[in-house]
Amino acid sequence: GIQVEQSPPDLILQEGANSTLRCNFSDSVNNLQWFHQNPWGQLINLFYIPSGTKQNGRLSATTVATERYSLLYISSSQTTDSGVYFCAVSTGGSRLTFGEGTQLTVNP
Amino acid sequence: DAGVIQSPRHEVTEMGQEVTLRCKPISGHDYLFWYRQTMMRGLELLIYFNNNVPIDDSGMPEDRFSAKMPNASFSTLKIQPSEPRDSAVYFCASSSSTAYGYTFGSGTRLTVV
Numbered sequence: 001g002i003q004v005e006q007s008p009p010d011l012i013l014q015e016g017a018n019s020t021l022r023c024n025f026s027d028s029v030n031n032l033q034w035f036h037q038n039p040w041g042q043l044i045n046l047f048y049i050p051s052g053t054k055q056n057g058r059l060s061a062t063t064v065a066t067e068r069y070s071l072l073y074i075s076s077s078q079t080t081d082s083g084v085y086f087c088a089v090s091t092g093g094s095r096l097t098f099g100e101g102t103q104l105t106v107n108p
Numbered sequence: 109d110a111g112v113i114q115s116p117r118h119e120v121t122e123m124g125q126e127v128t129l130r131c132k133p134i135s136g137h138d139y140l141f142w143y144r145q146t147m148m149r150g151l152e153l154l155i156y157f158n159n160n161v162p163i164d165d166s167g168m169p170e171d172r173f174s175a176k177m178p179n180a181s182f183s184t185l186k187i188q189p190s191e192p193r194d195s196a197v198y199f200c201a202s203s204s205s206t207a208y209g210y211t212f213g214s215g216t217r218l219t220v221v
Contacts, residue, residue: 033209041197041215048209086151094139094203095164096210098151 002027002091004099012105013077021072021102023087031090032063034072037101038083046072046085077106112213114200120219126188129216131200132181139203141210142175142185146196157183190220 003026013019025032034046047054047061049070054061058077063070074081084101113132121127133140141156155165160177168175172191177183187194197217201210 031207035212041217043199043201043212043215045209045211048207088151093164094141094156094158095153095167096141097153100150 002029002089002097004087004089004097006085006087006099006102008102009100010103010105012107015077015079015106015108017077017106018073018075019077019104021074021085021087021104023070023072023089023099025068025070025087025089027068027091029065029068029089029091031094031096032070033088033096034061034070035086035088036081036083037086043086074104077104079106079108082106112200112202112211114198114213114216116216117214118217118219120221121190123191123220124189125220126186127190127194127218127220129185129198129200129218131183131185131213133183133200133202134204134211135181137202137204137211138180139205139210140177140183141201141203142183143199143201143212144196145199145215151199154185187218190218192220194218195220 005024032050036044051065058075060073086101088096088098115130142154154167157177175185197215199215201212203210
């Protein structure tokens with residue numbers, strides 16, 4: 001099956017800092033999503049982005065499908081951004097495969 | 109819309125007992141997914157439905173697990189008999205298409221003792 005690698009595994013920031021999270025995948029995909037799991041366990045969909053660039057407030061994402069990677073940018077980080085960020089992909093159909101996530105901690 | 113609704117939020121049961129987890133997808137969504145999250149295995153897809161029909165159940169761990177979707181607004185995941193290794197957070201998600209993002213419910217934290 002497809003392999004999904006996320007980096008870094010852990011990231012600690014001071015409030016106000018910017019960060020870039022990376023997701024590499026081993027095959028062509030037709031579906032790529034970024035999720036945020038908050039400290040209470042809720043999984044929130046951030047982006048559906050199999051290709052191209054999208055922005056939503058302080059967050060933006062870019063997927064370069066031909067080079068098999070996606071980036072999630074967080075600008076002016078806040079303590080509420082803390083949690084685990086997951087990248088999930090599918091090569092066809094609806095079976096999303098999740099990466100292991102990046103644990104982000106934003107300190108005040 | 110109230111989002112994807114799962115019940116119960118927490119379930120503690122004894123080994124050997126039957127457990128039933130419930131999910132109400134977002135109205136109008138025709139895809140429904142059951143995921144399990146553990147520290148060891150991360151998030152893994154158990155089964156998904158399209159228009160109430162099971163499409164891929166290859167992630168269901170064994171015959172003790174079964175899932176049904178009797179109508180567009182309700183699905184159940186049943187474990188019988190339950191075992192301690194089934195302890196995990198079980199998530200339900202729905203989507204209006206495979207070309208859109210998935211919306212997850214709040215999850216059911218299952219503990220089998």
